[in-house]
Amino acid sequence: MGKILITGASGNLGSRTLNLLLKKVPADQVAVLVRDPQSEKIERFVKEGVEAHQGDYFDYNSLLRAFNGVDKVMLISAQAFTDRNTQHFNVIAAAKQAGVKQVIFTSIIRRENSNLIVPEVSMSDLFAEQTLKASGLAYTILRNPPYLEVMHMYFGDALKAGVRVPEGSGKVAAASLDDLAAANVAVLTQHGHENKTYTLSGSEGSSFADIAEALSEISEMDIPYEAVSEKEYIDSMVANGLPVFMTDFLLGWVRGVNTGEFSETSGDLERLIGRKPMTYKEFFKYQFSKVED
Structure with a gap:
């Protein structure tokens, strides 16, 4: 090699x-x-x-x-x-x-x-x-896909304010950075991946409402999901000190989630790494356990 x-x-x-x-x-x-x-x-x-x-x-x-x-x-x-x-x-x-x-x-x-x-x-x-x-x-x-590690950026501190995002029922099959890195290594060290395109979606899709429900279950708290207008979403982030250019950036990702842009579960990631990718519930459970420690 x-x-x-x-x-x-x-x-x-x-x-x-x-x-x-x-x-x-x-x-x-x-x-x-x-x-x-x-x-x-x-x-x-x-x-x-x-x-x-x-x-x-x-x-x-x-x-x-x-x-x-x-x-x-x-x-x-x-x-x-x-x-x-x-x-x-x-x-x-x-x-x-x-x-x-x-x-x-x-x-x-x-x-x-x-x-x-x-x-x-x-x-x-x-x-x-x-x-x-x-x-x-x-x-x-x-x-x-969107990284599980950055999903919180789309809705802020859910434990304090809930999941407040513009309305939409689309899902996102997010994946962890560790699983995506493992896919990178598979392609770098194996033959047969030349001139191919892979869709590295996670194995399970979730809407923002699903995320609120999962966070409620994991934290044993009531984490509400609230649909807000895009203006309310941007105004809230600006009020929390986020520059306008970043609010537009994050809104673009939220729109993608809500319209199902990132909902495909292709199976490519699982095939490349040889195991099931971490799910959003597993990820949030792990993150919450670190906060408790």
Whole structure:
């Protein structure tokens, strides 16, 4: 197996992918691209033999240097509210120029022919997918659902205020970062995933009403679900100190959930990791147990 490089290796998904990858691949076959190779998050991996490259998606020359001698690049998608199109294009172009054989890209789940636009995410992810497919590189596109770890951001502190979101009965098959990282590692270490697109949905969908019910059961408290107008939703978040650009961003995800944009349970995630993904009830139960401790 040739060298594997993970971009964004100090981030939430990238760091989990790196941890799991090192359980399957010798450290000297793994490289990372990070802004600060001397950070505590990365330093311990360097001591184990991982090759760390300083750089970022905007610095094309740093990408060329990092990709030299690399067979597979795990492209963790760029953060929202940045020039994602330029960043993703640079990574794909540099990988092509450096002789990389395969790029694995983390994209967003969406229904075919969907008109929903999640601000700062969906259109730039589609651009990256199209660019990667046109590059001539072998590719694997891993379409990620909303993360279980960020679901609370859509409705705030449910234990204090309940689940207050705009009305909708759609469901979201969210998945945990650990399960998605395991899928990344499966693709990085196995053959047969070239030129394929996977929908990495969780195994069980839930509406916001379902989440309120689950939280009530787990906490043994009455966690109400309350449908509010989009204006009330935004006004409430602004009153709690959230900038307007973030309220629009979160509203886009909530609309996606309410319209069933993320409801598909494809089974791809379970097949890749070889087990049932963590359900939303299991996740919230685990989180609540940590709060109690």
